[in-house]
Amino acid sequence: MQIERYAAAVLVAVFMMLGPSLAGAHNYKAGDISIEHPWSRATPPGAFTAVGFLTLKNVGAETDYLLSAQSGIADHVEVHSMKMQDGVMKMRPVGPTGLPIPAGKSVKLAPGGFHMMFIGLKKTLQQGQTIPVTLQFKNAGPVMVDFVVEALGAKGPGGMKDMKMNHKSGQE
């Protein structure tokens, strides 16, 4: 009885450790900010832009700001808000004050909402690649993270994609 319970606990612990890595999750920490599974999407040939998503969690007592980001894969990286208003897609830079991450809160950059935009892409992004990006926070400072490139149609990081997208290989 005791042994069985112990074995079950070990199994649960093992799955808890394996779970996130199986799901493709990877997290980083900078001061009070934790950065959860940064991911991007593959880009069509000749694409000038790519997108970046992640979740920022502030465990501190003070609002922090994502001020800027840099990456060798693009000329510029900006943080944008995006919304659909009466069927019109509207995208706006968050501006020089940066993206606020309130104390004790999470801010999600996800499809259909906030995103990071890689502008002036130097090469096509392919599924499975990782892109090093330096995020600059007002309080937490700079932190280097890897964005994992998912399929073009992906709706979320690792394992959440719901369609295969590369038609090139299948039809030519």
Next chain:
Amino acid sequence: MSYRPIALLGIVLVAAGVTAFSVYKQMERQPTVTSRAASDRQFGGPFEMTDDQGHKVTQADLLGKPSVLYFGFTYCPDVCPTTLSELSSLIDKLGKDADKLNFVFVSVDPERDTPKHMHEYLSYFSHKIRGFTGTKEQVAAITKAYGIYYKKVPLENGTYTIDHTASVFLINQKGGFVATIDTQEDQKTALGKLKRLVAMAN
């Protein structure tokens, strides 16, 4: 004597049933009437653009077969490539029926989307999706004809993005408006709409 109330109740029930039936029939008829009216509503108008192969195209290219039209730009980071990849997946699901429809991605970015660039970009998606682009004036004309909103918005580093109508438009073979597919719609609903469009082609 004691049967009278029951007989009365019977008459009331039958009457109620008849009324309910006719109301039901009426309700059933309603959508057909609406959708027929919708199909007669002309959508769009004459235009001249260049396709991604470099050929001149006009409104005639969208007639004769129902069309699926999406306006966007290749520098768009999130919504446009997502919509084009979902459309590609829907085209796969339609199989041979996809040949009964036109699929067109119309650029609202005449400055950056050359026919060659459109062709390269679209090669990643279903090859049934054609790209239309043109001069500033031509893009202004087609968007006006189809009631598409678009507006250049500067970004922080000297580049720009474009606010634009992001619905997918379904048009019948005579150029009549049928329906839209919105970016957030689930694939099953979207596929159902495309199948109805295919049925119109038959």
